[in-house]
Amino acid sequence: MKISPARIAAFEILTKIERDKAFSSALLPVAEENLEAKDRALCHALTLGVLRRQLYLDRLIEKLSNGKKLDSAVKIILRIGLYQLICLDKVPAHAAINDSVNLAVRAKKTSAKGFVNAVLRRFARENTELDYADEIERISVETSHPRWLIERWTRQFGFEETAKLASVNNETPPPVFRLTAKSDENTLTILSKLGLEIVESDVALNAWKVFGSNEVLRLYAAEGKIYFQDAASQLVAQIVGLKKGESFLDVCAAPGSKATCVARQKVKGKRQNLIVAGDFYEHRVKTLQANCRRQGAHTIEIVRYDAEKDLPFADESFDVVLVDAPCSGTGTIRHNPEIRYFLRAEDFPVLAEKQLLILQSSSKLVKRGGRLVYSTCSLEPEENEAVAEKFLTENPQFEKITPEISGRFVTAENYARTLPQRDETDGFFVAVFEKRRVFDKV
Numbered sequence: 001m002k003i004s005p006a007r008i009a010a011f012e013i014l015t016k017i018e019r020d021k022a023f024s025s026a027l028l029p030v031a032e033e034n035l036e037a038k039d040r041a042l043c044h045a046l047t048l049g050v051l052r053r054q055l056y057l058d059r060l061i062e063k064l065s066n067g068k069k070l071d072s073a074v075k076i077i078l079r080i081g082l083y084q085l086i087c088l089d090k091v092p093a094h095a096a097i098n099d100s101v102n103l104a105v106r107a108k109k110t111s112a113k114g115f116v117n118a119v120l121r122r123f124a125r126e127n128t129e130l131d132y133a134d135e136i137e138r139i140s141v142e143t144s145h146p147r148w149l150i151e152r153w154t155r156q157f158g159f160e161e162t163a164k165l166a167s168v169n170n171e172t173p174p175p176v177f178r179l180t181a182k183s184d185e186n187t188l189t190i191l192s193k194l195g196l197e198i199v200e201s202d203v204a205l206n207a208w209k210v211f212g213s214n215e216v217l218r219l220y221a222a223e224g225k226i227y228f229q230d231a232a233s234q235l236v237a238q239i240v241g242l243k244k245g246e247s248f249l250d251v252c253a254a255p256g257s258k259a260t261c262v263a264r265q266k267v268k269g270k271r272q273n274l275i276v277a278g279d280f281y282e283h284r285v286k287t288l289q290a291n292c293r294r295q296g297a298h299t300i301e302i303v304r305y306d307a308e309k310d311l312p313f314a315d316e317s318f319d320v321v322l323v324d325a326p327c328s329g330t331g332t333i334r335h336n337p338e339i340r341y342f343l344r345a346e347d348f349p350v351l352a353e354k355q356l357l358i359l360q361s362s363s364k365l366v367k368r369g370g371r372l373v374y375s376t377c378s379l380e381p382e383e384n385e386a387v388a389e390k391f392l393t394e395n396p397q398f399e400k401i402t403p404e405i406s407g408r409f410v411t412a413e414n415y416a417r418t419l420p421q422r423d424e425t426d427g428f429f430v431a432v433f434e435k436r437r438v439f440d441k442v
């Protein structure tokens with residue numbers, strides 16, 4: 001019984017995601033290290049492809065199995081099998097079906113062998129049509145987003161735009177990278193000469209979209225000579241816009257994408273910038289340290305603390321403080337497709353409370369005349385505008401200022417926003433507050 005290593009790896013990753021609410025972005029790189037290039041590509045395609053179509057695949061499974069209640073392992077095996085039959089033209093149907101049956105045996109579900117075989121053969125033989133109660137349900141199932149999320153976004157964006165957003169969330173975005181302290185002036189030329197198409201992003205400065213992939217690109221990323229980072233995330237660092245000599249604290253910094261991006265910005269002038277980055281979780285602080293080291297960002301000082309409580313710095317000690325707050329991540333579903341299945345509507349107010357607490361304690365550290373930048377990778381107003389407005393109401397010593405970026409990202413309320421369906425980036429929100437130099441308490 002020989003099963004392709006790619007299918008075994010995809011099954012194991014999807015099982016961990018379902019069982020432990022783990023993230024594909026953390027599991028895939030580890031699994032892929034042990035796979036050959038061909039298997040790596042198939043494992044990647046299977047894992048993300050199934051996650052991006054999970055609700056649709058489950059509806060098909062329900063119909064093809066006449067609503068039979070299924071063991072989780074069997075369901076995952078059927079999702080992987082069906083995904084190949086529907087979306088992967090290059091995989092012959094018999095290979096997809098045979099490996100699915102063998103996966104059932106490997107997962108000690110021998111009694112389900114015949115059932116897996118029958119469901120997949122029935123799909124390959126018949127034209128299975130699904131019925132929908134209404135258009136919301138159609139979008140929900142066809143783009144595989146929970147109905148409550150589609151309803152919620154429809155209230156915010158309208159139906160047409162929500163349909164576009166949900167569809168864009170399932171597209172594979174071209175990777176975007178930037179240079180690091182370890183890059184040299186030939187890095188872009190070398191990558192282009194190796195056949196990769198490199199196109200400058202029109203969202204953030206010095207962000208590069210790359211079409212194609214090769215071992216050198218992988219090696220460069222592993223050695224820290226380039227760093228993969230969505231253009232909207234780079235835009236947040238651009239909005240921070242550190243000036244010469246300014247001190248900077250990145251309060252919620254791990255894994256360090258924005259801190260290293262800020263450190264990389266060429267700040268003209270002789271005075272050095274103090275750059276401090278911290279996080280709460282020990283394992284995330286370790287990742288932050290490793291990431292800074294990998295990119296050669298040696299000047300960043302790293303600290304561990306709980307930013308919901310008092311931070312270990314003197315009041316008014318930083319010129320610029322960034323709170324890239326923990327959030328629902330609904331703006332990053334293109335990169336993290338499983339987020340949509342983990343979230344519940346009740347999570348948003350809980351997150352908003354935490355975000356406000358962190359913003360509040362961080363705000364004390366901002367010098368008069370200094371800036372406090374609040375960002376999330378969420379699309380939800382409760383985590384964005386509502387937190388910003390509440391913060392301003394409770395802290396009149398701060399005023400909202402316009403983010404210094406292209407006007408196309410600035411909203412009517414003077415915040416910055418990127419949208420996956422409009423900008424081909426992750427969806428970020430940014431608010432910039434300035435601490436008044438003179439403030440008389442009333």
Ligand SMILES: C[S@@+](CC[C@H](N)C(=O)[O-])C[C@H]1O[C@@H](n2cnc3c(N)ncnc32)[C@H](O)[C@@H]1O
Nearest residue numbers: 252253254255256257258280306307308324326
């Ligand atoms: C959105 S992520 C930050 C991403 C990071 N800024 C970057 O660009 O790579 C939010 C971070 O907040 C951290 N965090 C959550 N609660 C925290 C707390 N109470 N104090 C400090 N950091 C916290 C999480 O561990 C997580 O790393």
